Amino acid sequence: MNNNGKKNPSAAPNDPPDGPARRTFLKLSATALTAPLLLSARNSDAAEWVTTPQPVFPPSPPTRPWLEELPRQIVPIESVSTLDPPPSVSPNTAGGEAGRAPHQRYAELTGVLGTPEFYELSVVENAEYLVHPDLPTQRVWAYRGTNPDATVPATIFAHYGSPTLCRIYNKLPENHVGFGSPEISTHLHNLHTPSESDGYPGDFYSKSMAGPTLDTSGTKQGAGEFKDHFYPNIYAGYDEWRALYGDGIGDPKEAQGTLWYHDHTEDFTATNVYRGLVGFYLLFDHIDTGKEDDDKPGALRLPSHPYDYPLAFGDRRFAPLPDGQLFYDDLHVEGVLGDKIVVNGKIEPVLRVDARKYRLRLLNSGPSRFYEFYLVTAKDKVQRFTYIANDGNLLPQPLFNQSKVRLAVAERADIVVDFSQYPIGTELYLVNRLRQDSTRKPKDVKAPGTRVLKFIVDRNPPEQDLSQVPNQLRPLPDLPTPEEIDKLPKRRWEFDRKNGLWTINGRLFDTHNPRAKIKQGSAEVWELVGKSGGWSHPIHIHLEEGRILSKSVDGIEVPVPLHERGRKDVFVLEQTMTMRVLMRFRDFHGKYVMHCHNVIHEDHAMMVRFDIEGEDD
Amino acid sequence: MNTRRELLLGMGSLGVAALGLQAWRGAQAQSQLALSTNQRIPNTPLVTHEGKEVRFYDDLVRGKVVAINMMYVACADICSTATANLRRVQQLLGARAGRDVFMYSLTLQPELDTPELLKAYAELHRVDPGWLFLTGASADIEELRYSLGFSDPDPLVDSDQTTHTGMLRVGNDAFQRWTMAPALAEPRQILATINHVSRTLTF
Numbered sequence: 001m002n003n004n005g006k007k008n009p010s011a012a013p014n015d016p017p018d019g020p021a022r023r024t025f026l027k028l029s030a031t032a033l034t035a036p037l038l039l040s041a042r043n044s045d046a047a048e049w050v051t052t053p054q055p056v057f058p059p060s061p062p063t064r065p066w067l068e069e070l071p072r073q074i075v076p077i078e079s080v081s082t083l084d085p086p087p088s089v090s091p092n093t094a095g096g097e098a099g100r101a102p103h104q105r106y107a108e109l110t111g112v113l114g115t116p117e118f119y120e121l122s123v124v125e126n127a128e129y130l131v132h133p134d135l136p137t138q139r140v141w142a143y144r145g146t147n148p149d150a151t152v153p154a155t156i157f158a159h160y161g162s163p164t165l166c167r168i169y170n171k172l173p174e175n176h177v178g179f180g181s182p183e184i185s186t187h188l189h190n191l192h193t194p195s196e197s198d199g200y201p202g203d204f205y206s207k208s209m210a211g212p213t214l215d216t217s218g219t220k221q222g223a224g225e226f227k228d229h230f231y232p233n234i235y236a237g238y239d240e241w242r243a244l245y246g247d248g249i250g251d252p253k254e255a256q257g258t259l260w261y262h263d264h265t266e267d268f269t270a271t272n273v274y275r276g277l278v279g280f281y282l283l284f285d286h287i288d289t290g291k292e293d294d295d296k297p298g299a300l301r302l303p304s305h306p307y308d309y310p311l312a313f314g315d316r317r318f319a320p321l322p323d324g325q326l327f328y329d330d331l332h333v334e335g336v337l338g339d340k341i342v343v344n345g346k347i348e349p350v351l352r353v354d355a356r357k358y359r360l361r362l363l364n365s366g367p368s369r370f371y372e373f374y375l376v377t378a379k380d381k382v383q384r385f386t387y388i389a390n391d392g393n394l395l396p397q398p399l400f401n402q403s404k405v406r407l408a409v410a411e412r413a414d415i416v417v418d419f420s421q422y423p424i425g426t427e428l429y430l431v432n433r434l435r436q437d438s439t440r441k442p443k444d445v446k447a448p449g450t451r452v453l454k455f456i457v458d459r460n461p462p463e464q465d466l467s468q469v470p471n472q473l474r475p476l477p478d479l480p481t482p483e484e485i486d487k488l489p490k491r492r493w494e495f496d497r498k499n500g501l502w503t504i505n506g507r508l509f510d511t512h513n514p515r516a517k518i519k520q521g522s523a524e525v526w527e528l529v530g531k532s533g534g535w536s537h538p539i540h541i542h543l544e545e546g547r548i549l550s551k552s553v554d555g556i557e558v559p560v561p562l563h564e565r566g567r568k569d570v571f572v573l574e575q576t577m578t579m580r581v582l583m584r585f586r587d588f589h590g591k592y593v594m595h596c597h598n599v600i601h602e603d604h605a606m607m608v609r610f611d612i613e614g615e616d617d
Numbered sequence: 618m619n620t621r622r623e624l625l626l627g628m629g630s631l632g633v634a635a636l637g638l639q640a641w642r643g644a645q646a647q648s649q650l651a652l653s654t655n656q657r658i659p660n661t662p663l664v665t666h667e668g669k670e671v672r673f674y675d676d677l678v679r680g681k682v683v684a685i686n687m688m689y690v691a692c693a694d695i696c697s698t699a700t701a702n703l704r705r706v707q708q709l710l711g712a713r714a715g716r717d718v719f720m721y722s723l724t725l726q727p728e729l730d731t732p733e734l735l736k737a738y739a740e741l742h743r744v745d746p747g748w749l750f751l752t753g754a755s756a757d758i759e760e761l762r763y764s765l766g767f768s769d770p771d772p773l774v775d776s777d778q779t780t781h782t783g784m785l786r787v788g789n790d791a792f793q794r795w796t797m798a799p800a801l802a803e804p805r806q807i808l809a810t811i812n813h814v815s816r817t818l819t820f
Contacts, residue, residue, distance in 0.1 A: 178793050182814065202809070209816070212809035267796040267810055330795040331657075333766040333784070420694075438770065498782030499695060499798050502767055508799040511807050534771070605799050 021430065036482060038269065047554035048340060057327065060318040060340045063134045066454050067349035068587045072352055073306030076143030076155045079117045085116070087165050089230050091215070098205035098224030099215035104194040104588055109163060110390045113249065116165035119144050119156060123184050123263075123277065124171045130345040130492060132340075135326045139181065140345075141275040143174060143261070152345040153279045153312055157305075160285035161249045166233040170206045173227075179328040180271040182211050186229065187264035188281055189410060190256065190392070191546060195590025197229040198542055201266035201607070202511035211266060212511055233283065235543050237477075238587045239521065253477040254567070255285050256545070258310065258361045258392035258412045270367045270599035271336055273314075274328055277346070278365045280310040287474065288394060294468035303359040303416060303467040304574075309351070310361040313317065313407070315369035316340050316347075333500060335439045335600030337368050339413070341432065341452040350454045355420045358464035359388070362415065364407035367599045370442040370536070372406045372434035373452075375417065376428050380448045386469050389414035393545065393567045394474040406434070408538035408572040411595040414562070416469050419457045426456040439600055440535035441575070476566060479582065480523070488582075495539070495573060495596065495606065496531035502596060502606030509595075514611040520589045525549065526581045533575040537601060542592040543612065545569045546581040553577050570597060571574045589614035618629075658790075659764050661757045663723075666735035666750035673761060677749070678790050680814040683719045684775045684807075685786040686800045687741050689726040690738045695783055697798040703785070706804045707748055709812070715747015717817050723761065725778055728800045762809045766797075 085095040090102045110116060122144045129140040143154040158164050172182035183206045187199030196203075197428045202213030210222025233239070235250025242248065263269060263277035284290040292304040302308070315338025317325040329334050340347050353510055364371055375383040389400040405413045422428070433449030436442045480488070496503050507515065518524065526546065528539055545567040551558050554576050593608035661673040671677060686703065688696040700722070707714045714720060724730035730738075736748035744750075752758070762768060767782045769775040787810050788795040798810040 176792070181794060181796075183813070204813075209813070211813075213804075267798075267813065322720055329788070331764065331766045331788075333797075362697075384819065440770075499780060499801075500767070501783050508802050509808065511801050512805065513803065604797060605802070 010280045011020075014445055015280050017458070023178045034496050035515040046370065049238055050358065052512065054549070057317060057329070058320050059338060060316075060327075060338075061135065061321045061324055063132045063340065065451065068130075068349040069348040070346060070349045070351045071151045073363040074309060075147070075149050075152045075157055077119060077121070077158045078147040080120050080146055081118070083118050083120065083165070083167050083228075083329065087116075091099060091218070091224070091227070093218030093220060093222075093224065096207070096225045098203075098227040099210060099214060099218050099220075099222035100203065101196075101230075101590065103230045104590070105232070106230060109234070110233060110460070113232070113234070113429045114165040118156070119164060120169070121154065121166060121279075122377060123170040123173050123186075125173055125176070129244040129276075129345070131326075131342060131345065132580055135318055135347075136322075138326050139178075139275075140326070141272065141277050143168075143277065143279045150594050150609075155280040155282065155310060155326050157230065157290065158233055158283050158409075160233050160252075160255060160283060165235050166229045166231060167226050169226040172206065174206060174208060178507075179330045181265060181268040183211065183265050183268075184272070184277070185211065185264045185266070186227075186261055186277075188229070188231060188259060188261040189540070190542065191231055191259055191281070191283075191463050191585065192234065192254075192256075193229075193231060193546060193605050194544075195592055196414045197231065198590075198592060199229075199261075199264045200591055201264050201509075201593060203227075203270070204265040218462050226351070233393065234587070236584065237585055240586065242536060251477060252285060252287065253475055255288065255394070255396060255474060256392050257288055257389055258363070258414055259283060260312070260363050260365065260412070262365065267603055271330060271367065273599060274316070274367050275326070277311055278314070280312070280361070280363070282310065282361070282555055292465075299396055300394075300470055301466065301468050303357045307354070307356065307465075308361070309358040310344075310363065311369060312344055312363045312365045313365065313451070313468060314338070314342050314365040316342050318443055320533060333600075333604065335368055336440045337436065341450070343453045348452065348454070350456060352456045352458045353419050354459055354461040355422065355424060355457050356461040357416055357418045357420065357469075358468050359467075360417060361389075361392075361412060362405055362407060363412045364409050366409040366597065368409065368439035369407050369436055370406070370434055371432045372404055372442075372445055374431050374433055375424075376429050376431055376448070378429070382429075383417075385418075386416040387413060387563055388416055388469065388473060390563045391545065391570055393569045395563065395566045396473060396475050397470050397471060398473060398482065399562055408536065408570060409599070410538055410540055411570045411572070414546070419455070420465065422456060422457045424459060428457070429453065430455070435601065439598065441578045442536065475545075479549075485549065485582065489522070490527060491524050492527040492529060493594070493608070494529045494531045495537050497535075502591075502601040502604045504594075504606060504608045507604035507608075509607040509609070511609065514591065515608045516610040518585050518610060518611050518612050520614045521586050526573055526577045526583050528573055528581060530573040530575055530577045534576065535601075536598070537573045537606070538597040539571045539573055539594065540569060541571075541581075541583065541594045543588065544584050546583045549580040549582055551577060551579050585612050588612065619753065643729075645795070657764065659757075659761055661753060661761045662752045663753040663757075664732050666732050666739050666752075668732045668736075671749075671751075673751075675717065677721060677751075678788075680791050681719050682717060682789045682811070683721060683787070683819070684811055685721045685723065685765060685788075686784070687723050687725050687782055689724050689761065690730050690734050690787060691726065692778075692781075694779055694781075695801060697742075699783065700738075700744075702801055702804060703748075704742055706807045706811070708744055709804055709808045713817070718747075718749035718811055718815055721739075722748070723758060723767075724750070724752045725762070725781055727755050727758045757787045760777075787811055787814050789816065792816065
């Protein structure tokens, strides 16, 4: 191996500081990548080429940990009493609404459930956001509610049986320069949502632009400054249930709890989410009531607000100082793997907690990094906690004494941590032990890992902790018998790569043409197939969650981990894995998508439209 | 100073034969490219199928909306289909092609694809004005290919021209925003991406 003539990486800081920032950056990147390349080449067996011949981006500037504090408790978005103009079933294009399809079943469902609770969200740019005191302020995008005290990210508390109507304004600057595109299409992942409110990728809008699938018949040709999203908050299988019982809002076994919303604009999901377009939507019902002192029979009394705390983790990369700005390379087919983890928008923050039980709702908001989180002491001793929900859905029984949470992009895990077992003053860390070198897949698990969040147990709770983790949480809906499953239609979806593009069944996303047409109310077995190794695809299917029936790798059946045996909406297809998933398509019709939630794969066409056809279609 | 070139030089010293990286051989040659001040898109010297010498950034990209793919004349795989498909996109663009939206096809085999050959190829595919087929020095084209993300992180895949990129790189230089569309996607799907990026059809 000949290292002569190569630049010494340490020479980089000697570059003239007054040169253009971009040039400095390029110099740094060039010198930074030489050494690792040569190192890895010395040992031919260990040579790893995953990041070459792509550019190796320079590391983010160093940040001193634990300087930023997360709010002790979150403050949700408040609902509003009225919307002006008032919401309408058909889009109010004259009043500034984008050209969506009319709300499905609006009169019927609000007739049964009552007037929706109104929310007003604005998607805004904040050019002065502080992500960490060692970095300059950042130009980020965010969802904002009407109450200025709401915490980051914007969080909505909603309740089953009480519909929500969320008006989402697009106030992004139209002349925005750089990565990300200032149109929005907001997907509430994975609410059981009518298609026109689902944030279909082609339904993006701004006051001057309309996506290709919006209705362009209005005077503004589909463009609009806002769009109303109708979230009925009914259980999947509403129609079935009411046909059986004549009443109710569906089967509570289908309840979802930890949902999140994010931008889904076609071709720009990765960059728009990376700019910050992420929020939480927490759904409660008569058992997961959000009240730990609830004395009603059946109430689970899980740790509740303010001890119910959502945490969104996302990977980010920042350009070298003095620029220090959020960095993304939208000319890079593999996207950018972040080397800084933001937790609710802050790098290496501290969360002060009371010595009591907390429900922590962990979300991997992407874009590309996977995590395996451990809770450790200052001496890296692994701590135990209780795993209660995966992908936002409570498991039938809690998984006690767990030590890790693995999350692919878009996966969620709710855990209960009992901080009462620690003396006041104890410091604990959430660490990520999953190493990853490329956006394609995680590499391996290695201790002690990277500390991403610090907990300080700094006081006793002002009131007694009445919460509990009962031995039974939420039962699962009965599965059909194996004979019944055998009779269901099968659909095979192969996830592959061809000509440098990510494909599903050899094809690329077509926003206008469904690759499957499915009768509303039907059930199918979907076979998700990783066709070639080398990457992991977290597959997300809109409209309803599914149940993993089996998993196999190269034809050999592998066990489904306990936490994946509930209802899931993200199916992590690792390399050459095949998964059989029971899917249902109930209550609503229209266009939906299935896609890889590694959003750079999604934006590189690994997405498929499927249409649910109603009785009249 | 350039990211990709530095990298290619580093790779070259590993031994081309050992890695079987035919495509990288040319890249070891020093090229004299300069990056434009604020862009990392190289200002590569190129020749159009009409025989005109151009600079990639200054003449073809600066301030423009562009759609760029890679092809070569002898390609027996997706190139002809992709070119025919992009021809339909050009027709959908109508008068905007060459005025608001510029289409470029870069050859993957610059040593074989002379301007004359590319001209014949363009004529064969009845390409209208406003769409340029481009060739140049091998090392320069390689650098440009990496700069635009027409590459695969796996060097064996990357060097295999039979699996070469099917991506259409779509960008708007004025807004410094880039995305892609599959060159084989439905023409109206490609058009939708171009329209989104071009921002010229705003209401």
